[in-house]
Amino acid sequence: MAAMQASMALKRGTSNLLGLQRGFSTSYKEHGYTLPDLPYGYGELEPAISGDIMQLHHSKHHQAYITGFNQALEKLDAAHSNRDPQTIVQLQAALKFNGGGHVNHSIFWKNLAPIKEGGGVPPEGSLASAIEAEFGSLETLKAKMVAGGVGVQGSGWVWLGLNKDLKKLVVETTANQDPLVTKGLIPLLGIDVWEHAYYLQYKNVRPDYLKNIWKVVNWKDVSSRYEENV
Numbered sequence: 001m002a003a004m005q006a007s008m009a010l011k012r013g014t015s016n017l018l019g020l021q022r023g024f025s026t027s028y029k030e031h032g033y034t035l036p037d038l039p040y041g042y043g044e045l046e047p048a049i050s051g052d053i054m055q056l057h058h059s060k061h062h063q064a065y066i067t068g069f070n071q072a073l074e075k076l077d078a079a080h081s082n083r084d085p086q087t088i089v090q091l092q093a094a095l096k097f098n099g100g101g102h103v104n105h106s107i108f109w110k111n112l113a114p115i116k117e118g119g120g121v122p123p124e125g126s127l128a129s130a131i132e133a134e135f136g137s138l139e140t141l142k143a144k145m146v147a148g149g150v151g152v153q154g155s156g157w158v159w160l161g162l163n164k165d166l167k168k169l170v171v172e173t174t175a176n177q178d179p180l181v182t183k184g185l186i187p188l189l190g191i192d193v194w195e196h197a198y199y200l201q202y203k204n205v206r207p208d209y210l211k212n213i214w215k216v217v218n219w220k221d222v223s224s225r226y227e228e229n230v
């Protein structure tokens, strides 16, 4: 909490110094966080994930988290200006949910790639070695993540994460939009198991979605995240 406030204060100060790059002293509607472009077209992950799902998921759902995050940040600024600690604390749930939604989806889009651009091609190098050492094989890791994702009650995410201190790969799940950093882990690969991620195409059969998504996993991106942090 204190760290977050200190970080916000630092960001505010930095933004002011840098000429209001993100405009913390003006409206978040004009200068807040914005929806990142997808690195591929909506239909390019088909048939694993339909274009309709991708369009809705990116342009509506991810946008809604960003809008909610900006609104919460604006209220946080106002509460801080008003020296209103009660409201500041009250806002933490909205910040975690909407900020987490923005963080998680921003990773998720990059974790995926069209097949023609290398989606589904197994990892190589140090990540491949680490997966083999930790799980025995890539197939075992996939099965563990599928089981983890199927087991998430309600909405959430299943992750391949890195315990940086132990230099150890772990499979973990998070509820709602909790980002993996809330469990002290670095996110390498996140799979969204909210119904909005698959229902239009897979209906209630979450296991089929989890089985097919591997065809479009961008292991190059996952490897980069691993190499940057190990």
Ligand SMILES: [Fe+2]
Pocket: 057, 061, 105, 192, 194, 196, 197
């Ligand atoms: Fe989502």
